[in-house]
Amino acid sequence: MTVVHVLNGPNLNLLGKREPVIYGSATLDDVRAMLEERCAARGVSLVFRQSNHEGDLVTWVQEAGQSGAPIILNAGALTHTSIALYDAIKGANASVIEVHLSNVHARESFRHHSYISPVARGVIAGFGPTSYLLALEAVLENI
Template sequence: MKHIYVINGPNLNRLGLREPGVYGTSTLVDLENMLKEEGLRLGCQISCFQSNHEGEVIDLIHKSADLTDGVIINPGALTHYSYGVRDAIASINVPVIEVHISNVHAREAFRHTSVTAPVTKGQIVGLGFMGYKLALTALLEGDEKK
């Protein structure tokens, strides 16, 4: 059975409360439950993590190299400036897909640049929680290239 890590970065624990016009009213628990149900349906194990701390996100990425078949990550604000998260993604040999709930390219200019996307298999933006499901499908059905 394949095992996928879902890593959510800073402030994603505030889903449902933070800017509901941008992120919706569903919570992080709702997202995690949806993904675990989808994982069961697709025959894979999903482990979900969230941290507001860059070092913890990096540690989870490193840990995923030995324990998973792929990673779905929403680095939150770390997307735009964390070379540490970028280098952690580049250092592992499992595929990583970056997901953003909102369309970051239609928002503030500082959100338009991702330092992490160039070292991922792909990036999905603006499709809400569905983006995570699409990333899961891509990891399970796609080739194993990073």
């Protein structure tokens, strides 16, 4: 069975509470449920994780990449700071789609740079939780 990994970085556990004007009212559990439903309908297994710790994400990217499983990655603020995630993606030859709930290019200038984008297959941003669904559809089309 095909496995898709969805990895979420710092502060995404606060979805639904944190700045709902920017991030919306859906919780991370809502996002998980939406993806589980779509995966079940397509016969795909979902691994869905969140951590506030960079090292956890690095390990998970390495594991998924080395197993050949596709990754949907919302690294949160680590997108803009983590050379370690860049190295993990590149080193494990991971197939990553970078996802953001908000349009990071319409926000503060420090959010305009991504260390993930240069090693990602693609980037989807600005569509709220639907960004995850769009990424999942891209993954499923390319499996």
